[in-house]
Amino acid sequence: ELARLTLDPAFAIGPVDRRLFGSFVEHMGRCVYTGIFEPGHPAADDEGLRGDVVDLVRELGVSLVRYPGGNFVSNYRWEDGVGPVGDRPRRLDLAWRSLESNAFGLNEFMRWSERAGVEPMMAVNLGTRGIAEAAELVEYCNVPDGTAAADLRRKHGVAQPHDVKLWCLGNEMDGPWQIGSMTAHEYGRLATRAGQAMKRVDPSIELVACGSSNADMPTFAAWEATVLELAYDQVDYVSLHHYYDPEKHDEASFRASAVNLDGFVDDVVATADHIRAKLRRSKRINLSLDEWNVWYQSRFTEPEDRGIEDTPALIEDTYTVTDAMVVGNLLISMLRHADRLTVGCLAQLVNVIAPIRTEPGGPAWRQTIFHPFAHTARLARGTVLRAGIQSPTMPTGRYGDVPAVDAVATIDENSGQVVVFAVNRGTEPVALELDLRAFPRVRAGERISIGDDDPAAVNSAAAPDRVCPRTEKMPDLDGGRTTVVLPPVSWHALSFT
Ligand code: AHR
The missing domain is CATH 2.60.40.1180 (Golgi alpha-mannosidase II)
Structure with a gap:
Protein backbone atom coordinates (compact mmCIF):
# COMPACT_ATOMS: atom_id res chain seq x y z
CA GLU A 1 0.00 0.00 0.00
CA ALA A 10 3.53 28.04 4.33
CA PHE A 11 1.25 25.68 6.28
CA ALA A 12 2.34 26.64 9.78
CA ILE A 13 0.12 25.73 12.75
CA GLY A 14 1.98 27.46 15.58
CA PRO A 15 5.14 27.45 17.68
CA VAL A 16 6.20 24.31 19.56
CA ASP A 17 5.63 25.22 23.22
CA ARG A 18 8.08 23.29 25.39
CA ARG A 19 5.32 22.96 28.00
CA LEU A 20 3.67 20.39 25.70
CA PHE A 21 6.25 17.91 26.94
CA GLY A 22 5.25 17.98 30.58
CA SER A 23 4.49 15.11 32.93
CA PHE A 24 2.84 14.51 36.28
CA VAL A 25 3.97 13.43 39.76
CA GLU A 26 1.12 12.51 42.10
CA HIS A 27 1.29 11.15 45.63
CA MET A 28 -0.14 7.90 44.33
CA GLY A 29 1.22 4.38 44.57
CA ARG A 30 4.98 4.41 44.03
CA CYS A 31 5.31 7.58 41.96
CA VAL A 32 6.88 9.58 44.81
CA TYR A 33 7.88 6.96 47.41
CA THR A 34 10.37 4.46 45.89
CA GLY A 35 9.86 6.35 42.59
CA ILE A 36 11.52 9.75 42.55
CA PHE A 37 12.24 9.64 46.33
CA GLU A 38 13.88 6.74 48.12
CA PRO A 39 16.20 7.62 51.00
CA GLY A 40 18.88 4.97 51.36
CA HIS A 41 18.74 3.90 47.70
CA PRO A 42 22.31 3.56 46.32
CA ALA A 43 21.53 6.22 43.64
CA ALA A 44 19.81 8.64 46.06
CA ASP A 45 21.42 11.90 47.17
CA ASP A 46 21.50 13.00 50.81
CA GLU A 47 17.94 14.28 50.45
CA GLY A 48 16.67 10.93 49.17
CA LEU A 49 16.18 12.01 45.54
CA ARG A 50 17.03 9.13 43.21
CA GLY A 51 19.74 10.24 40.77
CA ASP A 52 19.10 7.35 38.36
CA VAL A 53 15.48 8.53 38.01
CA VAL A 54 16.55 12.16 37.57
CA ASP A 55 18.87 11.05 34.75
CA LEU A 56 16.00 9.26 33.00
CA VAL A 57 13.68 12.25 33.46
CA ARG A 58 16.30 14.44 31.78
CA GLU A 59 16.71 11.91 28.96
CA LEU A 60 12.92 11.83 28.55
CA GLY A 61 13.07 15.58 27.89
CA VAL A 62 10.32 16.51 30.34
CA SER A 63 9.80 20.28 30.50
CA LEU A 64 7.21 20.71 33.24
CA VAL A 65 5.81 18.54 36.06
CA ARG A 66 2.36 18.85 37.63
CA TYR A 67 2.19 18.13 41.39
CA PRO A 68 0.90 16.83 43.90
CA GLY A 69 -2.24 15.42 42.21
CA GLY A 70 -4.50 14.29 40.73
CA ASN A 71 -7.25 13.00 42.96
CA PHE A 72 -4.76 13.14 45.86
CA VAL A 73 -4.79 16.94 45.94
CA SER A 74 -8.52 17.14 46.74
CA ASN A 75 -7.95 16.04 50.32
CA TYR A 76 -4.38 17.30 50.79
CA ARG A 77 -3.10 19.87 53.27
CA TRP A 78 0.05 21.31 51.79
CA GLU A 79 1.13 22.46 55.28
CA ASP A 80 1.55 18.78 56.28
CA GLY A 81 4.43 18.44 53.83
CA VAL A 82 6.59 21.40 54.91
CA GLY A 83 8.82 22.06 57.92
CA PRO A 84 10.83 19.55 59.97
CA VAL A 85 10.17 16.03 58.69
CA GLY A 86 9.93 14.62 62.21
CA ASP A 87 6.96 16.92 62.94
CA ARG A 88 4.96 16.00 59.85
CA PRO A 89 1.73 14.08 60.42
CA ARG A 90 0.91 10.68 59.04
CA ARG A 91 -2.41 10.94 57.22
CA LEU A 92 -4.94 8.74 55.52
CA ASP A 93 -5.15 9.78 51.87
CA LEU A 94 -8.79 9.43 50.84
CA ALA A 95 -8.19 9.39 47.07
CA TRP A 96 -6.24 6.15 47.03
CA ARG A 97 -6.87 4.99 50.62
CA SER A 98 -3.13 4.96 51.25
CA LEU A 99 -1.04 6.06 54.21
CA GLU A 100 0.78 9.32 53.53
CA SER A 101 3.91 9.84 55.62
CA ASN A 102 4.46 13.40 54.31
CA ALA A 103 8.22 12.69 54.27
CA PHE A 104 8.14 14.26 50.81
CA GLY A 105 6.36 17.58 50.34
CA LEU A 106 6.43 20.92 48.56
CA ASN A 107 10.04 21.95 49.22
CA GLU A 108 11.37 18.47 48.41
CA PHE A 109 9.42 18.60 45.14
CA MET A 110 10.89 21.99 44.28
CA ARG A 111 14.41 20.72 44.96
CA TRP A 112 13.70 17.68 42.81
CA SER A 113 12.32 19.91 40.00
CA GLU A 114 15.53 21.90 40.04
CA ARG A 115 17.65 18.76 39.87
CA ALA A 116 15.52 17.36 37.05
CA GLY A 117 15.51 20.70 35.19
CA VAL A 118 11.70 20.92 35.00
CA GLU A 119 9.22 23.73 35.59
CA PRO A 120 6.86 23.00 38.52
CA MET A 121 3.10 23.21 37.93
CA MET A 122 1.15 23.18 41.19
CA ALA A 123 -2.44 22.14 41.91
CA VAL A 124 -4.46 23.56 44.82
CA ASN A 125 -7.05 21.63 46.83
CA LEU A 126 -10.55 22.86 45.97
CA GLY A 127 -12.19 19.64 47.20
CA THR A 128 -11.96 19.84 50.98
CA ARG A 129 -10.38 23.31 51.13
CA GLY A 130 -10.87 26.68 49.53
CA ILE A 131 -9.87 30.25 48.81
CA ALA A 132 -7.76 31.01 51.89
CA GLU A 133 -5.58 27.88 51.68
CA ALA A 134 -5.05 28.33 47.94
CA ALA A 135 -3.97 31.96 48.35
CA GLU A 136 -1.70 31.05 51.28
CA LEU A 137 -0.01 28.37 49.20
CA VAL A 138 0.76 30.93 46.46
CA GLU A 139 2.08 33.24 49.18
CA TYR A 140 4.29 30.47 50.64
CA CYS A 141 5.66 29.66 47.18
CA ASN A 142 5.98 33.02 45.46
CA VAL A 143 6.26 35.94 47.91
CA PRO A 144 9.94 36.74 48.65
CA ASP A 145 9.55 37.72 52.33
CA GLY A 146 7.76 39.91 54.87
CA THR A 147 4.47 37.99 55.09
CA ALA A 148 3.53 35.14 57.42
CA ALA A 149 3.55 32.43 54.75
CA ALA A 150 6.71 33.73 53.02
CA ASP A 151 8.52 33.94 56.34
CA LEU A 152 7.38 30.42 57.21
CA ARG A 153 9.04 29.21 53.99
CA ARG A 154 12.21 31.06 54.95
CA LYS A 155 12.04 29.49 58.41
CA HIS A 156 11.87 26.15 56.60
CA GLY A 157 15.23 26.93 55.05
CA VAL A 158 14.09 28.17 51.63
CA ALA A 159 15.21 31.78 51.25
CA GLN A 160 14.32 32.27 47.59
CA PRO A 161 10.70 32.07 46.44
CA HIS A 162 9.83 29.10 44.23
CA ASP A 163 8.18 31.44 41.73
CA VAL A 164 5.64 28.87 40.45
CA LYS A 165 3.95 30.30 37.36
CA LEU A 166 1.34 27.69 36.44
CA TRP A 167 -1.45 26.64 38.85
CA CYS A 168 -4.34 24.17 38.56
CA LEU A 169 -7.57 25.21 40.29
CA GLY A 170 -8.34 21.77 41.75
CA ASN A 171 -8.55 18.47 39.92
CA GLU A 172 -11.38 16.74 38.02
CA MET A 173 -14.02 18.49 40.11
CA ASP A 174 -16.83 17.06 37.93
CA GLY A 175 -15.90 13.45 38.83
CA PRO A 176 -18.17 11.70 41.36
CA TRP A 177 -15.02 9.89 42.61
CA GLN A 178 -13.40 13.21 43.51
CA ILE A 179 -13.41 14.13 47.19
CA GLY A 180 -15.54 17.29 47.25
CA SER A 181 -16.84 17.02 43.67
CA MET A 182 -19.20 19.80 42.56
CA THR A 183 -21.64 20.95 39.96
CA ALA A 184 -20.25 23.13 37.17
CA HIS A 185 -21.86 26.18 38.72
CA GLU A 186 -20.45 25.52 42.20
CA TYR A 187 -17.00 24.89 40.78
CA GLY A 188 -17.07 27.85 38.40
CA ARG A 189 -17.84 30.21 41.30
CA LEU A 190 -15.21 28.71 43.60
CA ALA A 191 -12.55 28.68 40.86
CA THR A 192 -13.29 32.34 40.10
CA ARG A 193 -12.98 33.41 43.72
CA ALA A 194 -9.94 31.27 44.50
CA GLY A 195 -8.30 32.43 41.26
CA GLN A 196 -8.95 36.06 42.12
CA ALA A 197 -7.30 35.69 45.54
CA MET A 198 -4.35 33.75 44.11
CA LYS A 199 -3.73 36.41 41.46
CA ARG A 200 -3.95 39.13 44.10
CA VAL A 201 -1.03 37.42 45.84
CA ASP A 202 0.93 37.12 42.59
CA PRO A 203 -0.56 38.70 39.45
CA SER A 204 2.06 37.01 37.26
CA ILE A 205 0.68 33.48 37.75
CA GLU A 206 -1.37 31.61 35.15
CA LEU A 207 -4.43 29.58 36.13
CA VAL A 208 -5.90 26.38 34.73
CA ALA A 209 -9.61 25.73 35.30
CA CYS A 210 -10.75 22.10 35.48
CA GLY A 211 -12.45 20.91 32.35
CA SER A 212 -14.30 17.60 32.29
CA SER A 213 -12.51 14.52 33.63
CA ASN A 214 -12.74 13.07 30.14
CA ALA A 215 -14.76 13.48 26.96
CA ASP A 216 -17.11 10.62 27.90
CA MET A 217 -18.45 12.38 31.00
CA PRO A 218 -22.21 12.99 30.61
CA THR A 219 -21.68 16.70 31.36
CA PHE A 220 -18.77 17.10 28.90
CA ALA A 221 -18.83 20.45 27.03
CA ALA A 222 -21.76 21.77 29.12
CA TRP A 223 -19.37 21.69 32.13
CA GLU A 224 -16.69 23.60 30.21
CA ALA A 225 -19.23 26.17 28.97
CA THR A 226 -20.65 26.87 32.45
CA VAL A 227 -17.26 26.98 34.18
CA LEU A 228 -15.73 29.25 31.56
CA GLU A 229 -18.72 31.57 31.50
CA LEU A 230 -18.21 32.12 35.23
CA ALA A 231 -14.41 32.10 35.37
CA TYR A 232 -13.41 33.45 31.94
CA ASP A 233 -11.69 36.60 33.17
CA GLN A 234 -9.75 34.86 35.95
CA VAL A 235 -8.37 31.84 34.10
CA ASP A 236 -5.88 31.34 31.30
CA TYR A 237 -6.35 27.66 30.44
CA VAL A 238 -8.99 24.98 30.60
CA SER A 239 -7.80 21.44 31.35
CA LEU A 240 -8.42 18.24 29.40
CA HIS A 241 -7.78 14.75 30.73
CA HIS A 242 -7.95 11.58 28.64
CA TYR A 243 -6.67 8.05 29.10
CA TYR A 244 -6.95 5.44 26.35
CA ASP A 245 -7.71 1.89 27.49
CA PRO A 246 -6.40 -0.81 25.10
CA GLU A 247 -9.03 -3.26 26.35
CA LYS A 248 -12.16 -1.09 26.34
CA HIS A 249 -13.03 -1.15 22.61
CA ASP A 250 -11.88 -3.08 19.55
CA GLU A 251 -8.13 -3.16 19.01
CA ALA A 252 -8.20 -1.08 15.80
CA SER A 253 -10.07 1.71 17.61
CA PHE A 254 -7.37 1.71 20.28
CA ARG A 255 -4.68 2.02 17.61
CA ALA A 256 -6.63 5.00 16.24
CA SER A 257 -6.95 6.74 19.66
CA ALA A 258 -5.48 9.96 18.22
CA VAL A 259 -8.65 10.36 16.12
CA ASN A 260 -10.52 10.64 19.39
CA LEU A 261 -8.02 13.12 20.86
CA ASP A 262 -8.24 15.29 17.71
CA GLY A 263 -12.00 15.51 18.14
CA PHE A 264 -11.79 16.11 21.91
CA VAL A 265 -9.39 19.03 21.50
CA ASP A 266 -11.46 20.53 18.66
CA ASP A 267 -14.60 20.33 20.83
CA VAL A 268 -12.96 22.08 23.79
CA VAL A 269 -11.53 24.81 21.54
CA ALA A 270 -15.01 25.34 20.04
CA THR A 271 -16.59 25.51 23.50
CA ALA A 272 -14.02 27.99 24.83
CA ASP A 273 -14.41 30.16 21.72
CA HIS A 274 -18.19 30.03 21.96
CA ILE A 275 -17.98 31.48 25.48
CA ARG A 276 -15.49 34.08 24.25
CA ALA A 277 -17.99 35.18 21.59
CA LYS A 278 -20.87 35.12 24.07
CA LEU A 279 -18.97 37.27 26.58
CA ARG A 280 -17.50 39.48 23.84
CA ARG A 281 -13.95 39.06 25.09
CA SER A 282 -10.78 39.30 23.02
CA LYS A 283 -8.67 36.98 25.22
CA ARG A 284 -8.55 33.35 24.10
CA ILE A 285 -8.46 30.47 26.59
CA ASN A 286 -5.77 27.93 25.71
CA LEU A 287 -5.85 24.23 26.50
CA SER A 288 -3.88 22.24 29.07
CA LEU A 289 -4.00 18.49 28.43
CA ASP A 290 -2.65 17.93 31.90
CA GLU A 291 -3.34 14.19 32.12
CA TRP A 292 -3.02 11.90 29.13
CA ASN A 293 -1.68 8.43 28.43
CA VAL A 294 -2.56 4.82 27.75
CA TRP A 295 -4.07 3.23 30.88
CA TYR A 296 -5.38 -0.36 31.18
CA GLN A 297 -8.19 1.13 33.23
CA SER A 298 -10.45 -1.92 33.06
CA ARG A 299 -7.86 -3.75 35.22
CA PHE A 300 -8.02 -1.07 37.93
CA THR A 301 -9.38 -1.90 41.41
CA GLU A 302 -11.42 0.99 42.84
CA PRO A 303 -10.09 2.43 46.15
CA GLU A 304 -13.26 1.30 47.97
CA ASP A 305 -12.43 -2.31 47.08
CA ARG A 306 -8.89 -2.23 48.49
CA GLY A 307 -7.54 -2.20 52.03
CA ILE A 308 -5.53 0.73 53.38
CA GLU A 309 -1.86 0.33 52.53
CA ASP A 310 1.42 2.20 52.81
CA THR A 311 2.91 2.84 49.33
CA PRO A 312 0.92 0.19 47.43
CA ALA A 313 2.01 -0.63 43.86
CA LEU A 314 -0.93 1.02 42.08
CA ILE A 315 -1.62 0.84 38.31
CA GLU A 316 1.93 -0.11 37.33
CA ASP A 317 0.85 -0.87 33.77
CA THR A 318 3.43 -2.45 31.49
CA TYR A 319 3.36 -0.98 28.00
CA THR A 320 3.59 -2.75 24.65
CA VAL A 321 4.92 -1.68 21.25
CA THR A 322 1.32 -0.91 20.22
CA ASP A 323 0.96 1.34 23.29
CA ALA A 324 4.18 3.15 22.28
CA MET A 325 2.80 3.74 18.77
CA VAL A 326 -0.43 5.14 20.29
CA VAL A 327 1.52 7.45 22.64
CA GLY A 328 3.59 8.66 19.66
CA ASN A 329 0.38 9.27 17.72
CA LEU A 330 -1.20 11.18 20.61
CA LEU A 331 1.89 13.45 20.58
CA ILE A 332 1.35 13.96 16.83
CA SER A 333 -2.24 14.98 17.58
CA MET A 334 -1.04 17.37 20.31
CA LEU A 335 1.47 19.02 17.98
CA ARG A 336 -1.24 19.34 15.32
CA HIS A 337 -3.17 21.51 17.81
CA ALA A 338 -0.16 23.57 18.89
CA ASP A 339 -1.99 26.82 18.13
CA ARG A 340 -4.30 26.28 21.13
CA LEU A 341 -3.01 23.28 23.07
CA THR A 342 0.13 24.56 24.76
CA VAL A 343 0.46 22.50 27.97
CA GLY A 344 0.59 18.70 28.14
CA CYS A 345 1.33 16.31 31.02
CA LEU A 346 2.00 12.66 30.31
CA ALA A 347 0.43 10.98 33.34
CA GLN A 348 2.26 9.91 35.28
CA LEU A 349 6.06 10.10 35.35
CA VAL A 350 7.31 7.16 37.45
CA ASN A 351 5.78 3.72 38.16
CA VAL A 352 2.11 4.80 38.08
CA ILE A 353 1.05 4.43 34.39
CA ALA A 354 4.49 5.75 33.62
CA PRO A 355 7.30 5.85 31.05
CA ILE A 356 9.83 5.21 33.85
CA ARG A 357 9.70 2.25 36.23
CA THR A 358 11.81 1.59 39.30
CA GLU A 359 12.60 -1.39 41.49
CA PRO A 360 12.74 -0.48 45.20
CA GLY A 361 16.43 -0.60 46.06
CA GLY A 362 17.14 -1.62 42.45
CA PRO A 363 17.39 -0.16 38.95
CA ALA A 364 15.19 2.27 37.03
CA TRP A 365 14.22 1.37 33.47
CA ARG A 366 12.47 2.70 30.37
CA GLN A 367 9.07 1.43 29.24
CA THR A 368 8.23 1.29 25.51
CA ILE A 369 6.31 4.59 25.69
CA PHE A 370 9.44 6.36 26.96
CA HIS A 371 10.95 6.31 23.48
CA PRO A 372 8.42 8.16 21.27
CA PHE A 373 8.05 10.79 24.01
CA ALA A 374 11.81 11.31 24.41
CA HIS A 375 12.46 11.61 20.68
CA THR A 376 9.47 13.89 20.05
CA ALA A 377 10.47 16.16 22.96
CA ARG A 378 14.04 16.30 21.62
CA LEU A 379 13.29 16.74 17.91
CA ALA A 380 10.09 18.87 17.81
CA ARG A 381 11.56 22.39 17.66
CA GLY A 382 10.49 25.70 16.17
CA THR A 383 7.17 25.70 14.31
CA VAL A 384 4.63 22.94 13.72
O1 AHR B 1 -3.46 9.70 37.08
C1 AHR B 1 -4.32 8.93 37.86
C2 AHR B 1 -5.61 9.65 38.21
O2 AHR B 1 -6.40 9.78 37.06
C3 AHR B 1 -5.50 11.06 38.72
O3 AHR B 1 -5.28 11.13 40.08
C4 AHR B 1 -6.84 11.65 38.39
O4 AHR B 1 -6.79 13.03 38.21
C5 AHR B 1 -7.28 10.87 37.17
O5 AHR B 1 -8.58 10.43 37.28
Missing part, protein backbone atom coordinates in the same frame (compact mmCIF):
# COMPACT_ATOMS: atom_id res chain seq x y z
CA LEU A 2 1.12 3.54 -0.74
CA ALA A 3 0.70 6.83 1.16
CA ARG A 4 1.86 10.35 0.25
CA LEU A 5 2.85 13.20 2.54
CA THR A 6 3.44 16.75 1.31
CA LEU A 7 5.00 19.51 3.38
CA ASP A 8 5.19 23.23 2.78
CA PRO A 9 6.57 25.90 5.15
CA LEU A 385 3.71 22.35 10.07
CA ARG A 386 0.52 20.71 8.85
CA ALA A 387 1.23 17.61 6.75
CA GLY A 388 -0.92 16.96 3.69
CA ILE A 389 -1.55 13.21 3.82
CA GLN A 390 -3.11 10.76 1.40
CA SER A 391 -3.26 7.39 3.09
CA PRO A 392 -4.95 4.03 2.77
CA THR A 393 -7.67 3.66 5.36
CA MET A 394 -8.29 1.05 8.05
CA PRO A 395 -11.65 0.05 9.56
CA THR A 396 -12.30 0.77 13.26
CA GLY A 397 -15.29 -0.04 15.44
CA ARG A 398 -15.58 3.44 16.98
CA TYR A 399 -14.47 5.85 14.28
CA GLY A 400 -15.33 4.08 11.00
CA ASP A 401 -12.62 4.09 8.32
CA VAL A 402 -9.63 6.22 9.35
CA PRO A 403 -6.28 6.92 7.62
CA ALA A 404 -3.71 4.28 8.55
CA VAL A 405 -0.90 6.83 8.32
CA ASP A 406 -0.94 9.93 10.49
CA ALA A 407 1.80 12.57 10.63
CA VAL A 408 2.80 16.10 11.52
CA ALA A 409 6.08 17.98 11.03
CA THR A 410 8.17 20.67 12.68
CA ILE A 411 10.72 23.07 11.26
CA ASP A 412 13.47 24.55 13.40
CA GLU A 413 14.08 27.96 11.83
CA ASN A 414 17.50 28.21 13.53
CA SER A 415 19.02 25.01 12.20
CA GLY A 416 16.74 24.53 9.17
CA GLN A 417 15.99 20.97 10.34
CA VAL A 418 12.62 19.54 9.30
CA VAL A 419 11.31 16.52 11.23
CA VAL A 420 8.31 14.43 10.20
CA PHE A 421 6.64 12.47 13.01
CA ALA A 422 4.63 9.62 11.48
CA VAL A 423 2.80 6.46 12.50
CA ASN A 424 1.39 3.49 10.68
CA ARG A 425 -1.50 2.45 12.91
CA GLY A 426 -2.66 -0.26 10.49
CA THR A 427 -1.69 -3.92 10.27
CA GLU A 428 -0.22 -3.78 6.73
CA PRO A 429 3.10 -2.19 5.75
CA VAL A 430 2.73 1.17 3.96
CA ALA A 431 5.26 2.79 1.58
CA LEU A 432 5.22 6.51 2.48
CA GLU A 433 6.36 8.90 -0.23
CA LEU A 434 7.55 12.18 1.30
CA ASP A 435 7.37 15.26 -0.89
CA LEU A 436 9.72 17.98 0.39
CA ARG A 437 10.09 19.97 -2.83
CA ALA A 438 9.14 23.11 -0.88
CA PHE A 439 12.41 22.73 1.11
CA PRO A 440 15.08 22.85 -1.62
CA ARG A 441 17.98 23.07 0.82
CA VAL A 442 17.36 20.01 3.03
CA ARG A 443 18.92 16.54 2.70
CA ALA A 444 17.53 13.28 4.01
CA GLY A 445 18.97 12.50 7.46
CA GLU A 446 18.15 9.92 10.10
CA ARG A 447 15.10 7.84 10.67
CA ILE A 448 14.31 6.73 14.24
CA SER A 449 11.66 3.99 14.49
CA ILE A 450 9.79 1.97 17.06
CA GLY A 451 8.14 -1.20 15.83
CA ASP A 452 8.50 -4.92 16.30
CA ASP A 453 7.47 -8.21 14.70
CA ASP A 454 5.58 -8.70 17.96
CA PRO A 455 3.42 -5.62 18.68
CA ALA A 456 2.72 -7.04 22.15
CA ALA A 457 6.44 -6.98 23.08
CA VAL A 458 7.23 -5.14 26.34
CA ASN A 459 10.24 -4.07 28.39
CA SER A 460 10.71 -5.37 31.92
CA ALA A 461 13.15 -5.09 34.81
CA ALA A 462 14.79 -8.31 33.55
CA ALA A 463 14.86 -7.19 29.88
CA PRO A 464 14.72 -3.37 29.99
CA ASP A 465 15.91 -2.96 26.39
CA ARG A 466 13.79 -5.61 24.69
CA VAL A 467 12.00 -2.76 22.84
CA CYS A 468 14.31 0.04 21.73
CA PRO A 469 14.23 2.58 18.92
CA ARG A 470 16.18 1.75 15.76
CA THR A 471 18.17 4.48 14.00
CA GLU A 472 19.08 4.29 10.31
CA LYS A 473 19.96 6.57 7.41
CA MET A 474 17.05 7.51 5.16
CA PRO A 475 17.17 7.10 1.37
CA ASP A 476 18.39 10.33 -0.34
CA LEU A 477 15.87 12.82 -1.70
CA ASP A 478 15.48 12.54 -5.45
CA GLY A 479 13.92 15.66 -6.96
CA GLY A 480 12.70 16.59 -3.46
CA ARG A 481 11.06 13.21 -2.86
CA THR A 482 11.96 10.03 -1.01
CA THR A 483 10.08 6.90 0.07
CA VAL A 484 10.26 4.97 3.35
CA VAL A 485 8.37 1.84 4.31
CA LEU A 486 6.41 2.05 7.56
CA PRO A 487 5.92 -1.45 9.01
CA PRO A 488 2.59 -2.31 10.68
CA VAL A 489 1.96 -0.62 14.05
CA SER A 490 5.06 1.55 14.07
CA TRP A 491 6.17 5.09 15.02
CA HIS A 492 8.85 7.15 13.22
CA ALA A 493 10.76 10.43 13.42
CA LEU A 494 12.18 11.28 9.98
CA SER A 495 14.75 14.11 10.00
CA PHE A 496 15.80 16.29 7.06
CA THR A 497 18.73 18.59 7.71
